[in-house]
Amino acid sequence: MQPTIVKIDLQRCINCSLCRRACPTEAINFFSTGHRTHIVEPKDCIGCDLCVQVCPVDCIHEDTDYVVDPGELAIAREKARAWAKRQHWIKVQRQQRATAAIGAVSARNGGGSNGRHA
Amino acid sequence: MTSKLADHITTLPSRREPPYNPALLLDDEGKAKLAEKIGDADNYDLVQLREMVQTDPDNVEFKKALISGIASAEYAGVDAFSRKVCQWQDWDVPWSLIMAIARQTWDEVRHAQLATGVLESYGGYIGEYPDTLAGGAPPPAVTGGAGVGVPEGIMNDPVITLSAVNVSLEGGALRLFEETSKLGERIGDDLLEECYDYNWADEVTHAMIGDYFVKALCEDNPEAERKALRAHGMFEFARTRLGDEQTQELKEFFAEEIGRATTALGGQTSNGSYH
Numbered sequence: 600m601q602p603t604i605v606k607i608d609l610q611r612c613i614n615c616s617l618c619r620r621a622c623p624t625e626a627i628n629f630f631s632t633g634h635r636t637h638i639v640e641p642k643d644c645i646g647c648d649l650c651v652q653v654c655p656v657d658c659i660h661e662d663t664d665y666v667v668d669p670g671e672l673a674i675a676r677e678k679a680r681a682w683a684k685r686q687h688w689i690k691v692q693r694q695q696r697a698t699a700a701i702g703a704v705s706a707r708n709g710g711g712s713n714g715r716h717a
Numbered sequence: 718m719t720s721k722l723a724d725h726i727t728t729l730p731s732r733r734e735p736p737y738n739p740a741l742l743l744d745d746e747g748k749a750k751l752a753e754k755i756g757d758a759d760n761y762d763l764v765q766l767r768e769m770v771q772t773d774p775d776n777v778e779f780k781k782a783l784i785s786g787i788a789s790a791e792y793a794g795v796d797a798f799s800r801k802v803c804q805w806q807d808w809d810v811p812w813s814l815i816m817a818i819a820r821q822t823w824d825e826v827r828h829a830q831l832a833t834g835v836l837e838s839y840g841g842y843i844g845e846y847p848d849t850l851a852g853g854a855p856p857p858a859v860t861g862g863a864g865v866g867v868p869e870g871i872m873n874d875p876v877i878t879l880s881a882v883n884v885s886l887e888g889g890a891l892r893l894f895e896e897t898s899k900l901g902e903r904i905g906d907d908l909l910e911e912c913y914d915y916n917w918a919d920e921v922t923h924a925m926i927g928d929y930f931v932k933a934l935c936e937d938n939p940e941a942e943r944k945a946l947r948a949h950g951m952f953e954f955a956r957t958r959l960g961d962e963q964t965q966e967l968k969e970f971f972a973e974e975i976g977r978a979t980t981a982l983g984g985q986t987s988n989g990s991y992h
Contacts, residue, residue, distance in 0.1 A: 613921075613928040615888030616953070625962040630950055630970035635880075635931065635942060655891060655921040682960070693765055697772040700756025704776070707753055 602646025602672070604665045607637050611658035618650035618659060623682040624675045642671040645679050723804050727873075731796045731852020735844030739851040747847065754778045754846075761847065763787065763893060767900050774904035780839045785846035787897070788832035790890075792843075794825035797853025801878065810875050811933065817926045821883075824919045831912050838908055876934050880945035883927020885952035891920045947974060 607618070607627075614635055619627045626643035627650065629636070639650075641662060651659045731737065740761055743751065748758040755761060755778060760769065766783040773779060799822045805815055833843055894917035901909030935942040950967055953959070959967070 613925045614884050614949075615891055615921075615924040615928075616885065617888060617891055619963065620889075620892065625960045628966060630946060630953075630966050635928075635935075635945060635949070653892075653895075655917075656925075693768040694772065696757075696760065696765060697769040700760050700769055700779075701773050701776065703752070703756035704754070704778070 601667050602644070604639070604641045604644045604646055604662045604667060605648075605651060605659050606639050606641070606662040606665075608658040608660060609636050611656055612637055613656055613658075615655065617653045617655065621649045621653045623647060623649065623679040625678070626675070641665045642668065643675050643678070645672065645675045647679065721807075723807055726800055726803055727854075729854065731793075731854040733792055733843075733852065737851040738844065738847045740847035740849055743847055751847065755782050761786065761849075763849075767896060771900055771903065774906070777839050777841075780906075780909075781836060781841035782846050783897075784832055784836045784839065785841065785843070786849045787893070788829060788836060788843060789848040790850050791825055791829040791832050792848075793850035793853045795822060795829055795853070797882070798822040798825055800853055804873075805875060808875065811930070814875065814930050814933075817930065821923055821926060824923065828916050828919065831916065835908055835912050874944075876931060876941050876945050877948040879927040879931045879934070881948040881952050883923055884931065885949045887920050887923045887927065889952075891917060891924065894920055943974070943977075946970070 614629070614637060616629065616637070618637060619625075619629060624643045624645055626640045626645075628638050628640060632638050639659075639662070738747075740751075743758065751758045751761055755766070755769070760766065761782060763783060763786050766779060766786065769776070769779045770783055798818055802815060802819045802822055805818070836842065894913045898910050898913035898917060901907065901911070901913065931945050935945055950970055953963075954967060
């Protein structure tokens with residue numbers, strides 16, 4: 600099944616960059632557009648919908664005119680997989696630090712209240 | 718001859734009671750105290766603290782640390798934006814921009830109040846944890862030049878301020894508030910969930926205000942638009958989660974800017990020589 604590629608309505612976009620930060624394939628350009636405009640590079644879009652979900656002004660919509668090239672899509676999906684692995688690794692690191700912090704606080708308190716509500 | 722507040726506001730220090738205690742300036746004793754509460758002083762990071770609250774929602778110190786860090790930025794927002802309301806009155810900017818920033822200042826006051834209230838609901842208080850930001854004045858006025866305030870220059874040009882703070886920085890705050898609200902939902906903390914959903918809505922408006930006025934101030938002025946992009950880019954570089962291609966895009970943008978500047982200077986390089 601072909602994904603639905605998206606485009607940004609520049610009239611409504613507030614340039615907050617949340618879509619750029621959420622995009623797993625870095626398909627959304629800003630600084631290379633020559634203007635203060637967020638533009639989706641359609642060949643890099645996998646239609647994952649993450650940008651649509653985070654947009655606070657609902658200005659990202661389907662680009663029904665774009666014809667997806669299967670080869671480009673395969674490359675973009677590979678980038679997304681690598682991104683997902685990186686995100687997972689970052690999440691695991693944070694969880695490990697959190698667990699270590701809980702252990703350290705508990706040890707300092709002699710296994711006592713551990714900062715908990717009474 | 719009278720001296721207006723706007724004439725000397727840049728030299729006025731940021732003050733708060735209790736006084737600011739920037740995390741960046743903590744001594745070994747301060748770091749040790751912080752580590753006693755949250756395991757390691759390096760854990761005093763809002764993303765990491767969210768993870769810790771999620772992992773151990775009953776640990777009230779983790780929650781207090783998280784909200785203290787957010788509250789500190791809100792107090793800085795009150796300080797920084799109120800300075801602009803005062804400073805920009807004599808500048809060539811639309812009166813509606815001054816009104817919008819006055820509204821934003823009030824929003825920051827409310828956010829500071831809300832953060833303080835959430836903190837108090839956990840039994841905490843402002844000043845218990847160190848500050849992530851030390852007010853909104855340029856660094857020397859607060860800390861003797863230690864560089865933990867708002868970088869000098871950012872608050873002195875409407876295009877730069879709006880692009881860097883309202884659009885880029887507050888755009889990032891959207892994610893912070895959304896994630897904090899979701900955290901509240903996940904751990905069954907209604908106050909946290911609703912407070913930061915409320916703040917999130919205000920941040921959308923702040924980003925909108927910034928974008929609207931940057932567009933207005935840069936209309937038919939490509940140089941001003943480049944300045945806005947540079948300001949946005951400087952803050953973007955400070956982000957920790959830039960992807961490889963986003964980093965490359967920024968590098969190319971700034972390389973192009975350097976090229977433009979060099980051309981404008983007639984080929985003069987930074988060491989003063991000429992091609």
